[in-house]
Amino acid sequence: MVVLAQPPVVDQIPLLRSPGPRDSFVGVPVVDLSRPGAARAIVDACERFGFFKVVGHGVPAATMDRAESEAVRFFAQAQGDKDRAGPAYPPFGYGSKRIGLNGDMGWLEYLLFAVDDAASIPDACAAPALRSALNEYIAAARGVAVRVLDAVAEGLDVAPRDALSGMVAAGTGSDQVFRVNHYPPCPALQGRGSGCTATGFGEHTDPQLVSVLRSNGTSGLQIALRDRDRDGAAQWVSVPSDRDAFFVNVGDSLQVLTNGRFKSVKHRVVTNSLKSRVSFIYFAGPPLAQRIAPLPQLLADGEESLYKEFTWGEYKKAAYKTRLGDNRLAQFEK
Numbered sequence: 001m002v003v004l005a006q007p008p009v010v011d012q013i014p015l016l017r018s019p020g021p022r023d024s025f026v027g028v029p030v031v032d033l034s035r036p037g038a039a040r041a042i043v044d045a046c047e048r049f050g051f052f053k054v055v056g057h058g059v060p061a062a063t064m065d066r067a068e069s070e071a072v073r074f075f076a077q078a079q080g081d082k083d084r085a086g087p088a089y090p091p092f093g094y095g096s097k098r099i100g101l102n103g104d105m106g107w108l109e110y111l112l113f114a115v116d117d118a119a120s121i122p123d124a125c126a127a128p129a130l131r132s133a134l135n136e137y138i139a140a141a142r143g144v145a146v147r148v149l150d151a152v153a154e155g156l157d158v159a160p161r162d163a164l165s166g167m168v169a170a171g172t173g174s175d176q177v178f179r180v181n182h183y184p185p186c187p188a189l190q191g192r193g194s195g196c197t198a199t200g201f202g203e204h205t206d207p208q209l210v211s212v213l214r215s216n217g218t219s220g221l222q223i224a225l226r227d228r229d230r231d232g233a234a235q236w237v238s239v240p241s242d243r244d245a246f247f248v249n250v251g252d253s254l255q256v257l258t259n260g261r262f263k264s265v266k267h268r269v270v271t272n273s274l275k276s277r278v279s280f281i282y283f284a285g286p287p288l289a290q291r292i293a294p295l296p297q298l299l300a301d302g303e304e305s306l307y308k309e310f311t312w313g314e315y316k317k318a319a320y321k322t323r324l325g326d327n328r329l330a331q332f333e334k
C-alpha cells in the first residue's frame with residue numbers, strides 16, 4: 001500500500017466544509033459615508049449583523065494601491081528575508097501560520113504591528129517604502145474608524161458625539177494594532193473537491209471597539225449571521241470582496257459599551273485554492289486605562305450592565321490568554 005504523506009504543517013491547519021456559491025451573501029449592509037442617513041444605517045447594520053461595508057469614504061485609491069503593492073512586494077521575498085522581519089511575538093513583526101501564542105494555526109503569513117499615537121508603525125519593523133505606504137494607509141483607516149464611531153454616537157443619540165471616537169482619535173493614547181494578512185493559494189486543497197477548504201484565519205471576534213478591513217479582490221472572508229440555523233449551528237456566509245470599499249466589524253468592546261445592543265461579529269477567513277488574498281486590518285482599541293462599561297445614555301431606567309467592570313488593558317490581557325475561537329467576553333459577563 002502506498003501512503004501519501006502530507007506536509008506536516010498542513011495537517012495542523014483545520015479543514016472546513018466549503019460554502020457553496022449560493023452562500024455568497026448579497027445582504028451585507030452598504031453604508032455611504034458621504035450621504036445623510038449614514039449614522040442611522042450604521043446603527044441598523046451594527047444591530048443586525050455587527051458588520052457592514054463602507055463606500056463613499058473618500059480615501060484615495062492610490063493610498064490603498066500603494067499599501068497593497070508594497071505588501072505584495074514584502075510577501076514575495078525569500079522566506080529567510082521575511083523571517084528577519086519577525087518573529088510576530090514579541091513584540092511585533094512577521095509571522096507565519098501561527099496565530100497568537102496559544103496554538104492557533106492558519107494558512108497565512110502576516111505582518112502585525114503596534115501603532116503609535118501618530119498612526120505610525122515602529123521604524124525598525126519595516127523597510128522605509130513599506131513603512132511609509134502602511135503609515136499613510138493606517139492614518140486613512142483610523143480616519144474611517146473615527147467617522148464610524150462618531151456616526152454610531154449620532155445614530156444612538158449619545159452626547160457628546162465624540163464619546164466613542166474620542167477613545168481612538170489622535171492624541172488620546174489609543175491602543176491601535178494593524179495587521180496585513182497574506183493567504184497564499186493552498187495547493188494541498190487541489191484535487192480534494194470543491195466541498196473542502198482550509199482555515200486561513202479561524203473563527204473569532206475582534207476584542208477592540210471596531211476593526212476596519214480592506215482586501216484585494218480575492219474573497220475568503222465569512223461572517224456568522226446573528227441567528228443560528230434550526231439545528232443550532234452557526235450560519236456562515238461569504239462576504240463578496242470589494243477592493244474599493246472598507247468592511248467594519250463590531251468588536252467585543254463596542255458590544256459592552258452598548259450593553260449588548262450591538263454584538264461583536266464572529267468571522268473567519270477560508271483559503272482559496274487558486275488565488276492569493278491580501279487584507280489590511282486596522283484594530284481601533286481604546287487607551288489601556290479606558291473603562292469599558294455601557295454608556296449611561298444607553299441604559300434604560302433600572303437597566304443594569306450585563307458585564308462586570310473592566311478596563312481595556314484588563315480585557316486585552318485576558319484576551320491574549322485565550323484561543324482564537326473562545327468566547328472572550330464570557331468571563332466578564334455578570
Ligand SMILES: C=C1C[C@]23C[C@@]1(O)CC[C@H]2[C@@]12CC[C@H](O)[C@@](C)(C(=O)O1)[C@H]2[C@@H]3C(=O)O
Nearest residue numbers: 099100101104206207319320321322323324
Ligand atoms: C489567539 C489569539 C490571536 C489574537 C490574540 C489571541 O490570544 C486572541 C485574540 C486574537 C486577536 C483577534 C483579532 C486581531 O487579529 C488580533 C491582533 C487581536 O487583537 O486579537 C488577534 C490576536 C493576535 O493575533 O495576536
Ligand SMILES: O=C(O)CCC(=O)C(=O)O
Nearest residue numbers: 179181201221269279281
Ligand atoms: O484577513 C482577513 O480578511 C481577516 C482577518 C481577521 O479577522 C483578523 O486579522 O482579525
Ligand SMILES: [Fe+2]
Nearest residue numbers: 204205206267
Ligand atoms: Fe478578525
